[in-house]
Amino acid sequence: MTRYSAWSVLREGFNGQRGWDLAWRSPEPKARYDVVIIGGGGHGLATAYYLAKNQGLRNVAVLEKGWIGGGNSGRNTTIVRSNYYYPQSAKIYDFSLKLYENLSRALNYNIMLSQRGIVTTTHSRHDLESAARWVGAMNLNGVPAKMLTTAEVKRRVPLLDVSPTARFPVLGGFVQERGGTARHDAVVWGYARAASQLGVDIIQNCEVQGVERSREGRVVAVRTSRGRIESGKTAMAVAGHSSVLAQMAGFRLPVTSYALQAFVSEPLKPVIDTVLLSLATGMYISQSDKGGLVIGGGLDLYPSYAQRGNLPVVRDVIGAVVDQMPSLGRVRFLRQWAGIVDVVQDSSPILGETPIPGLYINCGWGTGGFKAIPAGGWLLAHHIATGTPHPIAEPFALRRFFTGELIDEAAASGIAH
Amino acid sequence: MLLIACPWCGPRDEIEFQHGGPSHLQRPEPFDAVSDEIWGEYLFFRDNPKGVQKERWLHAYGCRRWFNLARSTVTHEVLAAYRMGDPAPAGLLEPPATGGLA
Numbered sequence: 001m002t003r004y005s006a007w008s009v010l011r012e013g014f015n016g017q018r019g020w021d022l023a024w025r026s027p028e029p030k031a032r033y034d035v036v037i038i039g040g041g042g043h044g045l046a047t048a049y050y051l052a053k054n055q056g057l058r059n060v061a062v063l064e065k066g067w068i069g070g071g072n073s074g075r076n077t078t079i080v081r082s083n084y085y086y087p088q089s090a091k092i093y094d095f096s097l098k099l100y101e102n103l104s105r106a107l108n109y110n111i112m113l114s115q116r117g118i119v120t121t122t123h124s125r126h127d128l129e130s131a132a133r134w135v136g137a138m139n140l141n142g143v144p145a146k147m148l149t150t151a152e153v154k155r156r157v158p159l160l161d162v163s164p165t166a167r168f169p170v171l172g173g174f175v176q177e178r179g180g181t182a183r184h185d186a187v188v189w190g191y192a193r194a195a196s197q198l199g200v201d202i203i204q205n206c207e208v209q210g211v212e213r214s215r216e217g218r219v220v221a222v223r224t225s226r227g228r229i230e231s232g233k234t235a236m237a238v239a240g241h242s243s244v245l246a247q248m249a250g251f252r253l254p255v256t257s258y259a260l261q262a263f264v265s266e267p268l269k270p271v272i273d274t275v276l277l278s279l280a281t282g283m284y285i286s287q288s289d290k291g292g293l294v295i296g297g298g299l300d301l302y303p304s305y306a307q308r309g310n311l312p313v314v315r316d317v318i319g320a321v322v323d324q325m326p327s328l329g330r331v332r333f334l335r336q337w338a339g340i341v342d343v344v345q346d347s348s349p350i351l352g353e354t355p356i357p358g359l360y361i362n363c364g365w366g367t368g369g370f371k372a373i374p375a376g377g378w379l380l381a382h383h384i385a386t387g388t389p390h391p392i393a394e395p396f397a398l399r400r401f402f403t404g405e406l407i408d409e410a411a412a413s414g415i416a417h
Numbered sequence: 418m419l420l421i422a423c424p425w426c427g428p429r430d431e432i433e434f435q436h437g438g439p440s441h442l443q444r445p446e447p448f449d450a451v452s453d454e455i456w457g458e459y460l461f462f463r464d465n466p467k468g469v470q471k472e473r474w475l476h477a478y479g480c481r482r483w484f485n486l487a488r489s490t491v492t493h494e495v496l497a498a499y500r501m502g503d504p505a506p507a508g509l510l511e512p513p514a515t516g517g518l519a
Contacts, residue, residue, distance in 0.1 A: 241467070243466075244467050247464075252462045252464065253463075254461035254462050254463065256465050257465055257467075257490070301435075301436055303472075303490050304490055305467045305491050306493060310418065310431070311418050312431065312432050345460075402456075402457035403453065
């Protein structure tokens with residue numbers, strides 16, 4: 001397979017671009033794999049890649065219902081950050097961010113990581129106090145962050161109306177400088193290509209329709225739209241459809257599926273060079289390399305499996321943009337879409353074993369799965385291969401809902417849930 | 418945009434309402450005999466169906482009363498609205514037995 005480099009770009013430039021290989025193979029499914037991963041999004045592909053790379057398991061398949069990059073991997077707002085509150089969360093999200101920081105090199109694929117900082121603004125005394133507490137916790141957890149004055153916020157984001165008469169006056173804020181954006185398609189394509197190179201079979205248009213269990217209850221095979229596939233161990237990383245798959249396998253999850261919307265504007269000249277998140281409205285915004293403003297907000301108002309958003313939330317998000325950055329009032333949107341996210345009561349992920357022997361799960365990232373792709377993959381691969389949870393993943397086991405050891409990130413995860 | 422028929426006020430715009438989670442959850446009893454597993458299951462675990470869900474809604478900017486709604490989570494179609502304490506209307510909640518649109 002062609003290695004990507006400045007040299008290969010130059011060579012192919014002279015060569016009429018005829019020497020590039022397909023980024024990954026599309027083989028027919030085999031009858032049996034040591035590990036079958038259901039879900040070809042970022043988390044599933046990363047799990048396969050780290051199974052092959054870190055754990056030496058090469059007889060692995062990733063089954064994707066649609067196509068690679070067609071689900072939530074292509075529907076997120078590309079933000080990476082690790083500004084969480086609790087020590088367990090700081091460990092897992094910062095581990096993920098550190099993997100992101102070296103991911104282009106590791107995958108030989110430019111994921112266009114841009115650590116442009118994430119600025120969170122506060123709009124009331126209460127916001128400001130909780131932000132100070134939040135920054136204190138982050139620094140104690142070894143994740144650098146610092147408070148910003150109103151003037152510093154204004155200097156970083158000149159678009160913001162910070163006047164005292166603004167609809168949402170800015171009382172200050174804080175920044176995580178290592179936060180930023182990465183190209184979402186590149187992350188999944190990069191993992192798919194690197195996993196395929198290590199021998200992982202990526203099987204698209206392959207919908208899992210049933211789960212076969214042995215007399216002892218262990219998962220032994222999955223029935224798919226492309227036939228029956230036996231599996232030694234099975235993992236699921238299907239985000240908003242986790243409950244549907246769990247029902248097929250015979251258990252329930254503490255998950256509710258909601259639509260989360262995002263928007264992109266027509267391309268503009270550079271107007272914002274950081275990621276901005278407003279605590280009052282939950283609106284967040286960054287500018288893509290193509291110039292489009294990528295905008296998100298809170299969840300839709302009721303559970304949904306429809307990949308389209310409802311209008312009241314559209315109005316709220318657009319209203320927040322226009323109230324806080326009046327100069328964007330006449331910018332037109334190009335697209336609006338929604339992904340189905342798996343929201344858990346404590347807004348923390350579920351990683352590890354399920355009640356069904358031989359079936360592992362990665363879900364519950366809710367509104368923020370993209371930033372966690374490298375960690376989710378790495379940690380679940382460790383658990384699948386070794387049979388024991390990685391220490392970073394251990395607090396996120398499903399059994400926390402019986403022991404009460406919840407990791408309640410509802411407020412600190414940065415956007416309204 | 419949904420049009421939701423409040424059992425007391427009639428059809429109103431969805432922005433007057435708040436969603437309140439699934440209906441008909443039965444708190445396990447007796448309290449001193451409920452295991453951590455059963456309690457955790459009751460508090461946190463949900464069917465989260467892809468299809469018809471029976472759920473509680475509050476007419477927050479209207480009569481401020483709670484009621485039940487049978488709604489599809491796939492199409493958002495509202496199939497029935499009924500009062501708290503009433504049983505779910507029969508028949509509405511099962512998928513068509515024979516091939517749907519045939």
